[in-house]
Amino acid sequence: MQSLFNFIVQPKNGRYDNEVSIGDKKLIVNTTMDDHKYVNRIGVVKSIPKIGDTNIKVGDEVIVHHNVFRRFYNMKGEEKNSTSYFKEDLYFCYYDQIFLYKQNGKWKAPFEFCFVKPIENKKHLITVEKERPRVGILKYGNSSLERFKIHEGDLVGFSPNSEYEFVVDNNRLYRMKTNDITIKYEYKGDEVEYNPSWASGCGRTY
Secondary structure, eight states, X not given: OOOSSOEEEEETTOSBOOEEEXXXXXXXXXOOSSXXXXXXXXXXXXXXXSSSOOSOOTTOEEEEOTTTTOEEEOTTSOEEEOTTEEETTEEEXXXXXXXXXXETTEEEOOTTEEEEEEEEOTTXXXXXXXXXXXXXXXXXXXXXXXXXXXOTTOEEEEOTTOOEEEEEXXXXXXXXXXXXXXXXXXXXSOOOBOOOHHHHTSOOOO
């Protein structure tokens, strides 16, 4: 079973991630399909495309676009699968719908994507902004950035409105594309990563 142009993925632990554990009980925090934040983003690769080069392998965990596993209501109010649905518990996934993949316990960014961790705004006492605008630490880079000598852990600047929020392993990150990274800064030594308390305790990936 192999698609010409698409990955085939299976959601890990179900299509929706809307339960939290409180002691020995489970609480459903969302009962509607409309909120994309509660769609499971983590899948397992079952097949890679026949056409195209990729470092992603069968069995890798991947973080995908929220529409891959999502269900929705059509104009008649009928519940439907997304257009990515293949059969049973399997879904097609385009190259540009995979944002991270995990190999040997480490998340890696494929293709043109990268992830940046915001840093604290040292001037937050005189402004409402708790994080420094358009500056962060590159958490997950890619080969394109490495060719420009921009590596994971570097302090970088990025273009306005390029921040697409994700929570990965209890860390709030911004997903963006390679060409959104505009500059590499030298560390001053006082940079502190900014992670709001709700992200570090949510226990979810989205």
